[in-house]
Amino acid sequence: MHSMLKASIAALATTAVLTGGALADGHGEKLSGDLKIFLDTSNPAPRATMEDMIARFGEMHPDLNIETTIIDREAYKTQIRNFLTANSPDVATWYAANRMTPYVSAGLFEDVSDLWAEEDIATNLASTKGAMTIDGKQWGVPYTYYQWGVYYREDIFNELGLEEPTTWEQEKANCQAILDSGRKCYTIGSKFLWTAGGWFDYLNMRTNGFDFHMELARGEVPWTDDRVRATFANWRELIDMGAFIDDHQSYSWQEALPFMVRGEAAAYLMGNFSVPHFREAGLTDDQLDFYQFPAITEGLELAENAPTDTFHIPANAENKDNARAFLRFVVSADNQTLINNGENLGQLPVNASSSVDNDEFLNQGFEMLSSNSPGGVAQFFDRDFPAEMAAEAMQGLQEFMVFPDNLDDILTRLESVRARVY
Amino acid sequence: MTVATVPDMNPPRRKSFYKRNEIALTPWLFLAPGILFFAIYVIIPIFQSFNLSLYAWDGLGEARYVGIANYQELMTDRAFEVSLWNNVKWLAFYLLAIPAGLFIALFLNQTVVGIRLYKSLFFFPFVISQVVVGLVFAWFYNPSFGLLNTILGWVGLGPINVLGDPTMVTYGIIAAGLWPQTAYCMILYLTGLNAVDPEQIEAGRLDGAKGFRMLWHIILPQLKPATFICFVVTIIGALRSFDLISIMTNGGPFGSSRVLSFYMFEKALSEYGFRMGYGAAIAVVLFLIMLVFIAYFLFSMFREERGH
Secondary structure, three states: OHHHHHHHHHHHHHHHHHHHHHHHHHHHOOOOEEEEEEEOOOOHHHHHHHHHHHHHHHHHOOOEEEEEEEOOHHHHHHHHHHHHHOOOOOEEEEEOHHHHHHHHHOOOEOOOHHHHHOHHHHHHOHHHHHHHEEOOEEOOEEEEEOOEEEEEEHHHHHHOOOOOOOEHHHHHHHHHHHHHOOOEEEOOOOOOOHHHHHHHHHHHHHHHOHHHHHHHHOOOOOOOOHHHHHHHHHHHHHHHHOOEOOOHHHOOOOOOHHHHHOOOEEEEEEEHHHHHHHHHOOOOOOOEEEEOOOEOOOOOOOEEEOOEEEEEOEOOOOOHHHHHHHHHHHHOHHHHHHHOOOOOOOOEOOOOOOOOOOOHHHHHHHHHHHHOOOOEEEOOHHHHOOHHHHHHHHHHHHHHHHOHHHHHHHHHHHHHHHHHHO | OOOOOOOOOOOOOOOOHHHHOHHHHHHHHHHHHHHHHHHHHHHHHHHHHHHHOOEEOOOOOOOEEOOOHHHHHHHHOHHHHHHHHHHHHHHHHHOOHHHHHHHHHHHHOOOOOOHHHHHHHHHHHHHOOHHHHHHHHHHHHOOOOOHHHHHHHHOOOOOOOHHHOOOOHHHHHHHHHHHHHHHHHHHHHHHHHHOOOHHHHHHHHHOOOOHHHHHHHHHHHHOHHHHHHHHHHHHHHHHOOOHHHHHHOOOOOOOOOOOHHHHHHHHHOOOOOOOHHHHHHHHHHHHHHHHHHHHHHHHHHHHHHHHO
16 A cells, blocks of 8 residues: 555656646747748637737747738638648648548648647647547547536526426427417527537437447438438427528527526527627626536436637648647647637636636536546538538428428438448 | 932921820720739639539549530539529519619608607618628517517417428518618718709799699609619629628528529538539529619619710
């Protein structure tokens, strides 16, 4: 017993020394030369966060000449194809999982498995390793992620005497009570399609489980499968109840916010990025709360969506050593704590040694993802499914939400797309 | 038999090649820059598109030759069919801008105090950007706060969601497009009306023509050049109706308001697209449709030229 304790302490001490050593190494060595960074963080808050982070990195390496270019988030999605092939930066932002595939298979992203082999990263970033892995190698590092779930009007729930549901039956009972009070259960704006993808993600993961959802994403299961139909049948129950707001196909996700702010709808299945919008619109933390999407099939392990934003090194980059140092800095515990706090990105840090900012929603999200998502963590519909499949499918999902009777037609169409895409 | 020719001791001074062909060459020299850029930016890309439409290419990796597979897929692609029909609707209904423009022009072609102000107010929608027109109409149609449903409510109708209903959405966008296009046709007709010969009107009046007969037999024939230009700009406007769709519906709901140009963009260049070959095939079809009109316009202008 005594010797075991001693051994553990010794082991701990060694780890501490090693980590300390690695840290000192990363910080002590002064970099020089150039570092060209391309960012898609064009919204004001993330932009300021990133600029500040790069400035801090620059202070540590005064001889390093850093050049930052910030590109509009939407435009970036098409421009990345050009700048990865010609005139590459040394570091570029992108998204995890399947969204990396086109660039990985075209050989445009640098394999950074060596970074992931480093003790510090291997232990602290283990939870996101899967999302960064294609063909057994890692192609970048994450810098932030956020939870999805049901954001709801706590005051309306209190008024009607409802509780956060944990089962599908409770969910539907709640919804019926909300409908009876003259409100809609859920607001959604499906004009730009992806919000419907979020609903499908959750319904499918809860009906058939994470593994099935991923099989579908990889094209291994036909869309006409009975299990997929079961997911749509569950969805249809809500649609037939009139749970969703009318005319959602005409609204963007922001345009759907006022329905909940005005109290015409009670809940919104969304990502955590919606919280600042709710707060700006005047909802206090007493009025707004969060719950995990309830279980549908009993006994299935719950799985969550947690989209991850990432940094990559283009294969054609010129200063790969500097870029690696920058990536190490981005994922380091202190930096992760800082850039993800409420004043900056307001999201979850990817480093397990970082601390989560004390925010009602971040705490709940962190809690949910770290202890109540045993099934797995998905990225998001349009990041897990190949782009072409996602585009066609989300269109079908929107059509289903408006005309549920078209389901057979939609599924046959999606099945023919699946046959072509994979 | 030999013939001894005495060489000409004083040959006429040979002019340079350019001097000898000056008349024939000079126009081409002046045209050269234009031809060069037209070739680089228009003609060659047309053939490149034709070529690209025979490949499967994601814009990054190797292009793979697939023959006419892209076109075969188009034949069975329902989204393509919808887009094609929407293009036909655009072509047909957008032409309403011509009679509407003529009507407003006739109405405004009078001398009252402040007519210039009225004219500029009517011309106003053409001056503002298509994006703004799209936004204004999207708000007008908005099912939760739009003016349209309020107005319909007064007469006990509605509510309707124009941009959310796959059967109405294209007509809703065309209506938005007609607003600036009518103004454009109006201004073309107003200038045309200035050139109408008052003596012919006088003569017609003496012969007892008035109202519609006057318009049809005396005024309209004189407005033929204006009508032709209106037709040209409206057809072109209908075929490149991209911005309104992008702003108002983004092609939705579920793709029912797409036209060929928007579908091509979505397949080849948008966030989830990058099927360059397939996009090129759509572009080729759109080009062939345009070619019909281009040929007609060129033929009309050619005939006009020869007439003089």
